[in-house]
Amino acid sequence: MNRIEAKLAELKSKKEKAFITYMTAGLPDMEGCQKIIKAQEEAGTDILELGIPFSDPVADGPVIQDASYRSILKGTNLTKVFDMVKELRNSCEIPIVFMMYYNTILHYGVEKFVNTCSEIGIDGLIIPDLPFEEQGELKQYLGDEKSPVLIQLVSPVSKERVPMLLKDARGFVYCVSSMGVTGQASGFHKNVENYLAEVKNQSDIPVMMGFGIKTAKDVENVKHTIDGCIVGSHFIQLMEDAEYNIEKIKNYIIEFKKQLNE
Numbered sequence: 114m115n116r117i118e119a120k121l122a123e124l125k126s127k128k129e130k131a132f133i134t135y136m137t138a139g140l141p142d143m144e145g146c147q148k149i150i151k152a153q154e155e156a157g158t159d160i161l162e163l164g165i166p167f168s169d170p171v172a173d174g175p176v177i178q179d180a181s182y183r184s185i186l187k188g189t190n191l192t193k194v195f196d197m198v199k200e201l202r203n204s205c206e207i208p209i210v211f212m213m214y215y216n217t218i219l220h221y222g223v224e225k226f227v228n229t230c231s232e233i234g235i236d237g238l239i240i241p242d243l244p245f246e247e248q249g250e251l252k253q254y255l256g257d258e259k260s261p262v263l264i265q266l267v268s269p270v271s272k273e274r275v276p277m278l279l280k281d282a283r284g285f286v287y288c289v290s291s292m293g294v295t296g297q298a299s300g301f302h303k304n305v306e307n308y309l310a311e312v313k314n315q316s317d318i319p320v321m322m323g324f325g326i327k328t329a330k331d332v333e334n335v336k337h338t339i340d341g342c343i344v345g346s347h348f349i350q351l352m353e354d355a356e357y358n359i360e361k362i363k364n365y366i367i368e369f370k371k372q373l374n375e
């Protein structure tokens with residue numbers, strides 16, 4: 114079974130919500146990145162979203178753009194991330210979702226990309242610049258049991274597109290909390306509760322909310338309509354501020370998970 118789906122089934126049986134973090138691959142460097150991923154597994158992060166840095170991250174706000182840029186300057190590329198995950202998989206079973214832009218996949222070769230993901234154990238893909246209508250080429254290679262699942266993104270304006278997006282969706286549904294880019298401080302969409310409930314009603318698979326979340330308090334009011342949440346920009350900022358101190362990173366995760374499931 115796919116690691117994401119296995120983990121979410123396990124959480125469902127325990128009536129627990131999932132805590133998902135996003136980090137840009139290659140920071141503070143490849144070795145440090147690997148250490149942080151292992152520490153995250155120990156601290157209780159349920160699923161890791163690992164960003165493949167890209168020069169033109171159109172869906173990302175300043176914090177992730179900057180992280181992406183710094184990682185590229187350190188020489189991070191898809192091949193190096195594959196190597197890192199391959200090594201990591203000797204001692205770490207955390208479900209991993211790649212967040213990346215389609216150009217990187219096209220450049221690598223779509224079929225070869227999927228095969229490598231399956232081989233080394235990448236469990237899911239989030240590709241924000243690949244609209245549903247354009248997913249056919251990639252999907253033709255995703256049928257295998259070991260291949261990653263393609264996570265569908267739903268936004269407050271998806272509305273009548275939701276049934277189409279959810280049909281055959283795998284892993285989880287990513288509900289974007291607001292319009293715009295990642296790391297927004299301006300709050301969630303005004304009808305976020307209704308919007309999440311509507312998606313949840315139509316979805317057979319877990320619903321995760323992301324964009325603009327910093328602490329478990331931020332999701333307190335919508336907790337009953339979601340199966341978990343995703344923290345990206347704030348988590349990156351926190352790691353930077355903590356100078357990648359493992360204990361501080363772990364404490365944040367432990368605290369968030371605890372509050373999320375209270």
Ligand SMILES: O=P(O)(O)OC[C@@H](O)[C@@H](O)c1c[nH]c2ccccc12
Nearest residue numbers: 135172241295296324325344345346
């Ligand atoms: O940074 P935020 O606001 O916490 O949002 C999550 C987000 O970082 C992560 O899921 C993500 C990073 N880049 C993306 C692009 C599209 C969708 C999602 C993402």
